[in-house]
Amino acid sequence: MIAPNSHQADIAKELGITRSSVNQVWRRLERDCGLTVRSAIDYGKLGLQLVFGWAIDREPSDSLNKIETWLRSTPFVSLTLPSIISSVMDSRVYFEAVVPVGADLTRFCDQLERFTKMPYSLTVEYDIAEMISDHMNLGPFDGSDWNVQNDFRFHASIDAVKSYTDILPAVGMLRLSHAAQASNEQLVLALCIESDHNVTSSKVLEVLESLEKQGLRAPPCRSLRRHMAKFRGRAASPFVEIEDIGLEQRVIVCVSEKGENRTASRLLHAQADTFPKVHMVAGRRNTVLDLWLPPSVEWATLTASLVQIAGPFTEVSTFMTNKQGKRKALERVVPYALKKATQKQS
């Protein structure tokens, strides 16, 4: 298992092998399985907020198609996942959007509200993210097959943890700060670090120089390195991403909590690293787990275990999607923000 913070030299030292062997394997994994170390970003530090949620209709409908089309065409929507089957037997579209605070955020939320009214009449649950995390657990993977626990033990472990949720630590989560102002240079730097946590300063410099026409100024190399180190330390949390390893089933777990104590969110966070690959977003009321699972995991059985968390103030539902869509958080919003800034200047 790769610790996302480790450089190749650290891994070689830890495993007691040469750096060139690590590099060889690393290159092969990059080539065959798209291995990257990406970053979860504290969007608040960039003047952005992550809005996430889901739209519901009783069955596949024109209204759901319309909101999906609108979401896909909106520049700051980073992910749109329609359901193919849901545990509640309804139809859903899940979305995440990284939106500039201010008029854009207000407009975006107003538009979401519009879909709850006639003629659409959809139920739209959305929230502003306060925490995000990414986990990858290659422990149950032997290189070709997954041995993922999806039996009574998993069910029982959730039941057992239920009684201790108030003392479960919330580690490994990136807390998103309140929105602060950020320069366009910072946005571009964050975009580079998001797609590659270990990106070199020369690559970032290259990107900044290519955007000079849009009024961006590349700082001196030394300053840039300092800015990058500072940003990584304060606003980026690395995670490993790897593809084509048999995680073909994608399940979204949606949790709505009306109570104060956030029991379900804590419990899901405590269980998150038992799954092979998971992205978690938690807001004030809602929590979402985006799970990638091997086909051997029975979605219905997994759902039956997860809905145990539901209670008088908590609703838990899951749905399957056949979309493999990747999050394009800053990739979508940064060009929009730069364009807007250029228009303002001119």
Next chain:
Amino acid sequence: MVHDESANLQIVTPYDSMIPAVEERSARFYLDAIRIYLGICSGTVTIENATKAVSLLKTNPEFAKNPFDPTVLPLSEAVKNRLIDNLKTLTKYNLHTLDSIKSAYTFAFLQDDCPIQQADLRILHYMSRNPLASLATASRELGNASKTISKSLQKLVERNGIRFSCLVDTSAFGADSYILFFRLNNREDRDRIEQGLAEFPFTKTILTTAMSEFGYAALLFPSTQEGHRVLRDSVRKLTGPLFRSTTLHEQKALGASANLSFYDGMKWAYPENLSEKLKDTAVSINSSQVPLLRCRGRAKGLMKTDFAIAAQLKLSSRDPPSLLAHRLRLKGFDVESRQVSESLQKMKEMGLILPYLLLGGMGLSANFCFEILCRPEVGDRILAAVGDTPQSTYYVSSKGIIIWINVPSVNQVEYYQAFRALEQTDGVTAVNPIMTITRVGSRSMLDLTRNWSFGPRGWSVDPDRLDLTQYLE
């Protein structure tokens, strides 16, 4: 103080030390069921003692919600090992809650997939079409020795958990079958509603899940106009305050089928033209195309013993008359093999029984129930297509059709979408689906009728007992 059925169970197993002591009576129900199953598997409990223990177990109110009878479940080494593992997990995590103990039981019965050899598959295929065929007939038609067929069936029962069951037209005995399909107003009421329905003396099966606001209760009660009126009025009173919507389906016909055409012994193929068949308006069916038992109403010449024999036959329809008679005698019926034999013959001739094969351990882990409110001709079309699914049971009423399908999880989305899409077709008012991870059990016909009277016109009770509001308000 423990003063209920648990204290009186005379069951000893080698695994007693693993079974936690719990106070809650409903949680003890599942632990007692586990103890009985483990006792039968390990040979420390005879089937006679197990049957007596189960009759005590049935006095636990939890039985009405989840009518598990460990004496009718196929004995399996894999299930036994899973039960032991799950008991160890309960101890390890110190889990004594009802939900975890119930899950320890139900998860153990989730079948593992077990491939079937071609020779066995051929026999199974034949038996799916001729569930009551004698070994001699099967031997003649398949060209195998009857001993080979017998061994093959035994293997399929032990390794795959297949069972032979049958549907019975209870209306011939003066007992009507209804399904109350409902949508909850508030999911928080689920436990209370489930409890109320469990206490209603005419409830055969309940299905509610934490995942859905839809649910149903299958009811069986003596057929009288007054009884029907009382039930309908009480359901009407509960619709609004307790249920967002209800549909009371009176059973007109029922059926079940197992279709192995799309199974190769390892995997199931998806019937690619299922969606087209479901929508094909040109399709019309007759009863010979689909296994269907039409409810004909009261029939003359039927006795209480016939009803008991039919009830016993449901548990295992290939049991010989001598075994059926033996099991009935354990339940207090004074019957001989010859009587059973004659009764079976009579009921077959009257068309009151529909035998079917129940598949298991063959990768059919996704279970759906669909209530389809539709015009009768659309119901016929759906019946014609539903036989393409690996395992199906269906229930026809004047308001539509309710179907249960067991399908492979790898194609669950395709099956779900094919049936769900019926909502868009002409003649269908609504499709209401429920998903479950296990098949729901059902209270036996004998347990339900214990306090009813049987006369020349069949079963009867005081119609006022059918007032559901007494249990749910």
